[in-house]
Amino acid sequence: MTGVAAACRRPLPVRRLGEPAPSAPPVEPNATLVDRRDPAGSVAVLVVRPDAGVHAFVSGQYFSLGLRVADHLIQRAYSAASTAGDDGIEFVIRLVDGGALTPQLWRLRPGDRVRIGPPKGLFRLADGDQRPHILVATGTGIAPLVSMAATLRSRPAPPTTVVLHGVARADELAMRDRLEAWAAAGTWLRYRPLVSRPSDPVNATWTGPTGRIDANLPGILGDLDVEAREAVAYVCGNPDAIGAVSRTLAALRMPSEAIVTEAYWPDPAR
Numbered sequence: 001m002t003g004v005a006a007a008c009r010r011p012l013p014v015r016r017l018g019e020p021a022p023s024a025p026p027v028e029p030n031a032t033l034v035d036r037r038d039p040a041g042s043v044a045v046l047v048v049r050p051d052a053g054v055h056a057f058v059s060g061q062y063f064s065l066g067l068r069v070a071d072h073l074i075q076r077a078y079s080a081a082s083t084a085g086d087d088g089i090e091f092v093i094r095l096v097d098g099g100a101l102t103p104q105l106w107r108l109r110p111g112d113r114v115r116i117g118p119p120k121g122l123f124r125l126a127d128g129d130q131r132p133h134i135l136v137a138t139g140t141g142i143a144p145l146v147s148m149a150a151t152l153r154s155r156p157a158p159p160t161t162v163v164l165h166g167v168a169r170a171d172e173l174a175m176r177d178r179l180e181a182w183a184a185a186g187t188w189l190r191y192r193p194l195v196s197r198p199s200d201p202v203n204a205t206w207t208g209p210t211g212r213i214d215a216n217l218p219g220i221l222g223d224l225d226v227e228a229r230e231a232v233a234y235v236c237g238n239p240d241a242i243g244a245v246s247r248t249l250a251a252l253r254m255p256s257e258a259i260v261t262e263a264y265w266p267d268p269a270r
């Protein structure tokens, strides 16, 4: 008998009248916050170590991170910035004023316990694709792209990769040091951060490119001699920016199947 046939013949569990319903799956904390840094007042980088070790995942995927608040588990999706080989999962998180979870996450300190779910999502770096990679993020959308860049970097011959990161304030470039170090260490990666609000006093010392990421994209790709129509793009973050960047890439003759996107809101799971 095949395994499927055997499973079909197995009696289904029956609950008798008055018998208590099976208890809900446990929602106890199952991971520890092991590191935290705050590059900006509203952007934090958290590293969480699951008790059972880091589950295998593909760069680009997200995990649900949850806390018990007033006897309810509140959980939200967060993309991993680290890779599956690391011993903790790194997240880049924005504080959303009035949000249900992020103000609670802001209270956490190393040693505090959280609930983490399994990896999920179809925003995944494709294996073995040697086309030039154009990675475009706004805000904390940089997280899965850093994970992708780390995976590409580990390949024997990484493809030409351009990372564009747009933020409102320069101090929100949470992964700048890492990406600049990788770009300085090899010719395969080019990193182009840009700031959308140059007149904000917090950006007074910013001397790099400014403005909207979609408006800057054609010029940056042209300067770097990267042809959009021969490349693959992963675009993540603010849904309006994703739409604008996707339209710009299409105008540069990138086929739609080569544009892979992940919008951070609205959350399709809620």
Ligand SMILES: Cc1cc2nc3c(=O)[nH]c(=O)nc-3n(C[C@H](O)[C@H](O)[C@H](O)COP(=O)(O)OP(=O)(O)OC[C@H]3O[C@@H](n4cnc5c(N)ncnc54)[C@H](O)[C@@H]3O)c2cc1C
Binding pocket: 062, 076, 077, 078, 079, 080, 091, 092, 093, 094, 095, 096, 098, 099, 100, 101, 102, 103, 121, 139, 140, 141, 143, 262, 263, 264, 265, 266, 267, 268
């Ligand atoms: C697949 C996926 C991956 C995600 N990965 C990340 C990540 O790596 N880092 C991260 O910071 N967030 C990420 N998010 C967003 C995250 O899941 C939450 O929505 C966010 O942290 C707000 O949660 P909250 O409970 O504080 O606010 P909520 O009470 O849930 O919502 C407040 C409202 O704020 C808006 N909002 C949500 N996120 C933002 C934002 N970043 N900026 C401005 N407004 C926002 C939405 O309109 C939302 O309805 C991701 C979302 C998805 C769907």
